[in-house]
Amino acid sequence: MRIARCVRLAVVLGLLATSAACGGGSDSGSGGKVELTLLSHYSDGPSKDGLDKMIAEWNKDNPKIQVKAQVVKFDDLLTTMTVRQTGGRGADIVSAYGLWGGQLMKANVVAKVPDDIATKIKAEYSPAALGAVTTGDTLLGYPTELNTYVLFYNKSILAAAGIAKPPTTWAELADAAKKTVKRDAKGNIQVEGLSLIQDGDNKSVHPFLSLLDSAGGKFLGPDGTPQFDNDQGKAALKFEGDLAAAKASNTSISPTKQFRSGGVAMAIQAGWWIGSLKTQMKDKYASDVGVTAIPGPTPGSKGSLAYGFFMGVNQRSKHADEAWKFLTWLNEHKAEGSNVTETGKWLADQGLIPPRTADQAEYKKTLSDPNLAPIYDAATYAMAEPNQPGAYEAKTALHNAIMTVLADGKNPDDALAQAAKAVKPQ
Amino acid sequence: MTTAVGRVGADGMAAAPARRVGKLHREGLAAYLFLSPALLFFCVFLILPFIFAIVLAFSDWGGFDLGTLKWAGFSNFGDVLSFDGTFVKPILVNTLLFAFGSVFLATFGSVLVAYCIDRLSFQGFWRVLYFLPVVATVVAIGNVWKMMYQPAGLINAVLNKLGVNSVGFLSDSSFALPSVTVVHAWASIGGAVLILTAGLKAIPEMYYEAAEVDGANSWHTFWSITLPLLRPALLFVLITQFIGGLQSFALIIVMTGDGGPVNATNVAAFEMYQRAFKFGAWGTASAMAMVLFVIILAITLLQLWIARRRGEETS
Numbered sequence: 038m039r040i041a042r043c044v045r046l047a048v049v050l051g052l053l054a055t056s057a058a059c060g061g062g063s064d065s066g067s068g069g070k071v072e073l074t075l076l077s078h079y080s081d082g083p084s085k086d087g088l089d090k091m092i093a094e095w096n097k098d099n100p101k102i103q104v105k106a107q108v109v110k111f112d113d114l115l116t117t118m119t120v121r122q123t124g125g126r127g128a129d130i131v132s133a134y135g136l137w138g139g140q141l142m143k144a145n146v147v148a149k150v151p152d153d154i155a156t157k158i159k160a161e162y163s164p165a166a167l168g169a170v171t172t173g174d175t176l177l178g179y180p181t182e183l184n185t186y187v188l189f190y191n192k193s194i195l196a197a198a199g200i201a202k203p204p205t206t207w208a209e210l211a212d213a214a215k216k217t218v219k220r221d222a223k224g225n226i227q228v229e230g231l232s233l234i235q236d237g238d239n240k241s242v243h244p245f246l247s248l249l250d251s252a253g254g255k256f257l258g259p260d261g262t263p264q265f266d267n268d269q270g271k272a273a274l275k276f277e278g279d280l281a282a283a284k285a286s287n288t289s290i291s292p293t294k295q296f297r298s299g300g301v302a303m304a305i306q307a308g309w310w311i312g313s314l315k316t317q318m319k320d321k322y323a324s325d326v327g328v329t330a331i332p333g334p335t336p337g338s339k340g341s342l343a344y345g346f347f348m349g350v351n352q353r354s355k356h357a358d359e360a361w362k363f364l365t366w367l368n369e370h371k372a373e374g375s376n377v378t379e380t381g382k383w384l385a386d387q388g389l390i391p392p393r394t395a396d397q398a399e400y401k402k403t404l405s406d407p408n409l410a411p412i413y414d415a416a417t418y419a420m421a422e423p424n425q426p427g428a429y430e431a432k433t434a435l436h437n438a439i440m441t442v443l444a445d446g447k448n449p450d451d452a453l454a455q456a457a458k459a460v461k462p463q
Numbered sequence: 464m465t466t467a468v469g470r471v472g473a474d475g476m477a478a479a480p481a482r483r484v485g486k487l488h489r490e491g492l493a494a495y496l497f498l499s500p501a502l503l504f505f506c507v508f509l510i511l512p513f514i515f516a517i518v519l520a521f522s523d524w525g526g527f528d529l530g531t532l533k534w535a536g537f538s539n540f541g542d543v544l545s546f547d548g549t550f551v552k553p554i555l556v557n558t559l560l561f562a563f564g565s566v567f568l569a570t571f572g573s574v575l576v577a578y579c580i581d582r583l584s585f586q587g588f589w590r591v592l593y594f595l596p597v598v599a600t601v602v603a604i605g606n607v608w609k610m611m612y613q614p615a616g617l618i619n620a621v622l623n624k625l626g627v628n629s630v631g632f633l634s635d636s637s638f639a640l641p642s643v644t645v646v647h648a649w650a651s652i653g654g655a656v657l658i659l660t661a662g663l664k665a666i667p668e669m670y671y672e673a674a675e676v677d678g679a680n681s682w683h684t685f686w687s688i689t690l691p692l693l694r695p696a697l698l699f700v701l702i703t704q705f706i707g708g709l710q711s712f713a714l715i716i717v718m719t720g721d722g723g724p725v726n727a728t729n730v731a732a733f734e735m736y737q738r739a740f741k742f743g744a745w746g747t748a749s750a751m752a753m754v755l756f757v758i759i760l761a762i763t764l765l766q767l768w769i770a771r772r773r774g775e776e777t778s
Contacts, residue, residue: 116740122527140743144527224628225614238721238741288724289614289634352528426525430742437549440725445636458547 071356073104073363075348076118076128080108087383091367102359104130122146122353129354130364131178135169135345138177139426143463147349148357150176154365166392168421169345173259178349179368180392182384184307185415186247186341189314192327194228194302203329207248207276210303210332214285217302230285232292232304233277233443239436241288241443243342243422244305248273250420251333251340257423257431261462265435266453272334274449278442288443305331307344308412312388328408330415341419345392368393390416427463434459519749526743539750549726550734550751558730558755561644562708568648569704570697573655578685580656581663590660594653601650605717608646609633612718633719636727643728647714651707655700662696663689698770702763709759712736731755 079088085108092104107128109117115137121127122144133141141147150158155176159167166180188210190203198217204210214230221227234240246256254269264270280286292304297317315322330339348367350360372379381396390413391397401413422428438456441447495502523535543550580589596604611617612632619629632642666689674684690697712733715722722729722737731751739748 119526119740119743123529127527140525141527144525144531144743146527223623225619225623240721287634289631427742430744433737433742436721437723437725440723444634444724459549 069101071102071359073102073130073354073356073360074107074128075104075130075132076107076109076114076121077132077348078109078111078114079106079132080110083387084383087386091379091383095363095366099363102356102363104363118146122351125353127351127353129351129356129360130348131351132181132346132348133177135177135347135424136422136429136432138170138172138347138424139428139463141349142172142175142177143426145352147177148352148354150178150349151361154361161394162392163394163397163416165343165416165419165421166345166390169343169424170347171421172424172426178347179364180345180347181368181380182346183343183390183392183416184309184345185343185390185412185419186243186305186307186331187411187415188303188329188331189296189306189310190303190327190329191296191299191301191325193325194299195327198302203327204303205332206336206338207251207332207334211276211280211283211285214280214303215283218283218285220284226284226287226290226300228299229287229290229292229295229301230303231280232290232296232301232306233280233286234288234292235304235306236291236293239432241439242432242436243307243344245273245277245435245439246342246420246422247305247331247340248276249340250342251331251338253333253338255420256435257425257428257460259425261423261425261427261431261460263431263457263460266457270453271450274439274442274453276334277439278446278449281443282446286443288440299325308390308409308415309388311406311408311412315388326408328411330411339418341415342422343416343419344422425463427461431460516749516752519745520753522746522749524745526739526745535746539746540754542747543750543754549729550731550754553726554729554731554734555754555758557640557726557728558709558732559758560640561647561711561728561730562705564641564644565647565651565708565711566701566704568645569651569655570700572648573652573659573700574690574693574697576652577656577659577663578689580660586660590657593656596650597653599650601713602717604646604650605714609718612642634724636724639719639724639727643715643718646718647708647711650714651704655704658700659693659696662693665696666692694770698766702766705762705766706759709755709762 075092077088079085089106092106096103111134114133118127118131118133118141127146131141131147133147138147158176158179162180163183165185166183167176169183170177170180188203190213194217195203195213198213200213200216204213210231216230217228218226218230219228233244235243249256249265249270252269252273254267254273255264258264277286281288290301292301292306293310293313295301296304297314311326311328314326318325331341333339348364350357350364354360368378368380370379371377372382375382377385377391377396377399378393381391381393381400384391385396385400388409391400397413397416401410404410404413423431435456437459438452441452441455442449519532520539521535521537522532523539524532542548546552576593580586580593583589613619614629614631614634618632623629630638632638670688670692671684674688679687710732712730715728715730715733719728722733732755735748735751735755738744738751
């Protein structure tokens with residue numbers, strides 16, 4: 038009897054504790070003033086400064102709709118969104134990685150983009166940017182950051198190995214990787230030939246998907262089913278596996294730490310890396326760093342992966358109209374005395390590709406750095422990273438499979454088959 | 464409660480049963496009143512989440528919105544315990560290896576260290592020295608060891624000096640789990656040493672004097688006196704270390720980032736975190752939590768049963 042009463046009490050308390058989740062967004066301030074919150078990972082440096090500047094500009098001109106930025110580190114963004122949304126304290130405007138789009142849509146986090154705004158976005162943004170922030174047929178919000186993958190190479194290391202021009206096929210890429218790798222007498226790698234990983238989550242997947250794209254393959258179908266366990270996928274993974282077996286590629290080397298000091302000859306990385314390399318390498322950047330398209334198996338073929346971020350409105354926001362009004366202004370207003378939008382400029386200043394087609398075209402006319410050209414070009418042909426529910430899990434399964442090949446020398450065909458089995462369309 | 468009963472007993476049979484019950488009731492009420500802040504904390508932060516986790520384990524929920532929670536029956540447990548998945552093998556196997564390995568190393572090391580410290584001068588200094596890793600954050604410990612494990616790190620440099628080729632401590636899937644286990648054990652020694660030292664201090668000196676008179680050597684003394692009388696402290700260390708080992712994942716995140724290479728260091732707690740907070744699969748994550756809870760409970764009960772069978776009163 039007493040136990041039953043305790044259980045009843047616990048359930049009541051539980052319901053009380055979770056009832057907070059019924060709220061959401063921010064309330065109106067005093068005097069009919071609306072305060073919107075914007076949660077993003079633009080937490081420091083030029084990304085924070087640029088966004089803060091635009092928000093301050095908006096707040097000055099719109100005293101009745103005030104926007105307040107809330108920032109966390111990227112690694113904490115999804116967790117913060119999850120916890121706050123569940124606790125009924127989600128931000129009115131969410132800035133999120135496109136890969137999470139399916140999850141966020143399935144959980145009713147992002148509101149539907151109003152038809153008039155969606156029509157404009159579809160007409161004015163590049164296909165790669167749109168693809169990265171569209172789940173199924175649903176557009177999640179305004180595309181913001183756009184990144185494509187390219188091949189970074191150290192000109193000096195390639196030249197020292199007798200390689201005059203960057204590789205244009207897989208055969209040339211493998212040859213260059215084998216020629217440039219250097220090890221000491223103890224077997225320690227001094228210079229890695231080709232890096233096939235990057236920092237962060239699922240570090241082996243983006244370089245692999247870029248190679249898969251260059252071979253004409255796909256990662257997931259529209260229904261979330263695996264599409265990589267086929268000839269193209271096997272060829273791309275075999276290519277990577279052969280390089281690892283030849284010790285021309287090694288997963289224990291961190292390209293973002295060792296490329297700058299000449300410890301990596303070539304690396305498949307995202308375009309944002311340019312900004313970091315310029316800062317880290319200073320004068321050596323111009324003399325040593327080259328960027329080219331990721332070559333494919335045959336002459337003339339090339340591939341890349343595009344991933345993006347978006348800004349959308351929280352389903353639970355009490356001020357969705359005001360939020361869309363602000364987002365429209367943020368993404369459409371032009372920078373002072375310029376032909377590009379201020380958001381486009383803000384992104385380009387960070388070494389990112391502006392997602393808007395007109396901004397891209399404008400920037401391509403006057404690229405100050407020739408290394409940016411392949412990055413911009415890739416936006417026209419890159420495979421957009423799939424983002425349906427379950428895509429993140431599928432990506433992790435693929436990463437584990439790739440690593441069994443790169444680190445343990447497992448058969449690529451078996452690894453892909455196992456990864457395909459682990460993908461569960463939702 | 465025993466003291467209350469004792470005092471009532473002292474009053475003898477002369478005390479009226481009603482008065483006795485009233486006094487007991489008042490004392491009980493006062494005890495619960497004093498306990499209420501702790502009980503409330505316990506309810507809000509342990510019981511309620513536990514109940515919620517049980518509910519989630521039988522549901523399909525993507526996080527964010529409780530309105531989207533759907534009943535899923537036992538399907539989450541089916542997914543989790545399926546041999547086609549990764550949870551049973553390698554994740555659960557890794558978890559047990561990590562826990563057993565770190566408990567074995569930490570217990571063996573802490574008994575040795577505590578026994579040695581007990582026979583040294585400046586005992587406080589040595590205890591502080593061994594306790595430092597417990598005070599240091601997991602992030603700091605993980606990063607320092609990570610640097611030492613690097614191909615060009617301190618440990619490989621020593622190996623190279625000895626003519627041994629570099630070892631990929633964190634990049635080779637055969638070495639990654641043992642490497643992280645060693646660090647976890649090393650970081651756990653300090654706390655265990657403190658408890659075991661207290662246990663050693665509680666052993667009456669007369670036993671050792673009697674052993675010395677009987678001509679027992681150090682090994683006999685340790686084996687026949689120290690170890691048996693240290694059993695309560697050892698049991699506490701074993702149980703807490705084992706539970707800690709089974710639940711640990713912060714060190715693994717710091718040292719390997721993603722439980723890699725190829726799930727080689729992926730453990731149950733880390734997988735739960737990934738499923739819930741990354742993939743939005745809260746049902747599966749909660750089912751994993753329930754499985755881990757049952758495993759921890761079973762192992763703890765087994766440890767207690769073994770200890771009791773060997774004559775240890777733990778209650």
